[in-house]
Amino acid sequence: MGKTLFDKVWDAHVVKSLVGDIDVLYIDRHLIHEVTSPQAFSELEKRGLSLFRKEKMVATPDHNIPTKDQHLPIKEALSRHQVDTLLANCEKHNVELYGLGHPFQGIVHVIGPELGITLPGRTMVCGDSHTSTHGAFGAVAFGIGTSQVAQVMASQCLLQSRPKTMRVTVDGELNKGVLAKDIILYIIAQLTAAGGTGYFIEYAGSTIERLSMEARMTICNMSIEMGARGGMIAPDQTTFDYIQGREFAPKGEAFESAVEYWKTLHTDADAVFDKEYHFDATDIEPMITYGTNPGMGIKITKAVPSHLGEGSVESYNKSLDYMGFKPGESLLGKPINHVFIGSCTNSRIEDLRIVADYVKGKKKAENVSAMIVPGSKQVEKQAIAEGLDQVLLEAGFELREPGCSACLGMNEDKVPTGEYCVSTSNRNFEGRQGPGARTLLASPLVAAVTAIEGRIVDITKHLN
Missing domain, CATH: 3.30.499.10 (Aconitase, domain 3)
Incomplete structure (x- = not known):
């Protein structure tokens, strides 16, 4: 029997399988921000542990920061404390930080893809539920809790139960005025806010294939809003074109070699999902909640x-x-x-x-x-x-x-x-x-x- 896209990426990162369908999963990239990282850093220091692979981490403040006068000190006390703590922790542990004023600063799930940190076939985590965004590149990406943030910091691994798999296929031409946000709001309305609970979702079909990478990220981003563990889209030429030339993406022969591997990251024809849904794009109209x-x-x-x-x-x-x-x-x-x-x-x-x-x-x-x-x-x-x-x-x-x-x-x-x-x-x-x-x-x-x-x-x- 063939494998799904999710199975291929997950299986490639299993360090060890334990009893009860629990896997020790290796994590390729760990993104952190000011809200969920302070407790994790404190936990490591309390246990006398160091960062196992700090070069796999990238930090940026995004949640609490003001969006006016970012060149000035942050006025709100709690926000200022959290951002200052992130700065201090990254400086102390030598973690790459894109702070306020840095040309790479931004929302953690925006800077990952635009900098070429997010790549097909990677496992990615962050102490934020919308880490599912990165699945648009064919990555297994999901949000984790603070204790798990510490776990990745200390070991670059996570103990994870294997999710079930679901495929949502959308075929056909979109109506006038319909964007990716309408597609995902429509899907969630059909399946309910709990319809994806326990699943990793792959989005497929001609409608999805015609979307830009920005649009694909919108769809995968909101997978969590129907209870799913994450969402994925198989990488294709649109993906490769988006990645090429990004700051931290592979260059030259390394890029060409990576593309050859990325082309294998698709669901096999004989793969079986635990659940499947099919939607007609012509049924989707501009949506609102x-x-x-x-x-x-x-x-x-x-x-x-x-x-x-x-x-x-x-x-x-x-x-x-x-x-x-x-x-x-x-x-x-x-x-x-x-x-x-x-x-x-x-x-x-x-x-x-x-x-x-x-x-x-x-x-x-x-x-x-x-x-x-x-x-x-x-x-x-x-x-x-x-x-x-x-x-x-x-x-x-x-x-x-x-x-x-x-x-x-x-x-x-x-x-x-x-x-x-x-x-x-x-x-x-x-x-x-x-x-x-x-x-x-x-x-x-x-x-x-x-x-x-x-x-x-x-x-x-x-x-x-």
Whole structure:
């Protein structure tokens, strides 16, 4: 029997198999940031352990940092302490750090791919759930807890139970105005926020194959939002072209040799998955969420359903009460106060180009505060070089400095209590963007149109 893409990468990294389907898994790259690393460093020092392979680690601050005046000392005490602690730990243990002001600084899941640290066939971990992003390159990438961060620091290995495998195939041509974010929101709405629990998902099909690497990263990024351990897409020529020439990617003959190996990283024709789903791309329309988990998504032209299909009625009604919506209500025409374009899901140069292309020559609605936060210093630099910053500024958008920003409200960028934000981030939990904030997840294009119109609209009627 053949192997799946996941099996090939996982099996190549098993150091030892233990009883109970537990494997000792070797980790190729370990990414860290300021929130989940301090406790791990402390644990190592308490045990008298050193970093086993520090050259396999890369650090950057992203979660807590401000997105304005990053050249100044951080005002918020806890954020300043966490960033200073990361700096001190990296300096003490000689770990590569891209701190504030460094040309490589940015959201950890944005800088990994753009620097060529993320490569096909690698195992990658980070103390952050959206590590699944890197699976877009055919890597086995997943988030880990703080104790596991310490485990990798000390041994470059992890004790892991082998996940089950799932394949989600999407075939066909996408409709007008449909982006990768719509694809993944549609899939999660179909499978529910728990539909992938216990699985590593491979995304396949003609629709997926036609996507750019930025779009593939968006899809793999949100695998965790349906409970999956991670998501993967088989590497192909699109992948190789994206990687070639990146800062830390293989060069010359080493690159050509790597490509020959990467070409073997695909699911064999006779491989068997534990579960499979198939979707038709023509069924997907621009999406938006209406509730408090990413599975509560609808086509933007449809009404809020009377029930979710799974889970308690009480929980469903509580979610709608929080959002201020009613079953059967259409979201079209709903006024929006805030638009946030950013996060590790949608803060790459392709996302900024999509927004700038739509808003060029237009002005945002007066009732909307529109904030765009690039995912890295490199994205910011490229946006400025292409003149996107001026297009956005003239349209009334505020281009901030790189960071996680309003995705999670751990920093100064928060949505006020009770107000609505159309966000390109990945989670719409209660209070995710600030206490009492109401988040509606959507694509960068839906967010851009919403900012201009000041309300939720059928975006297909506003596209040329």
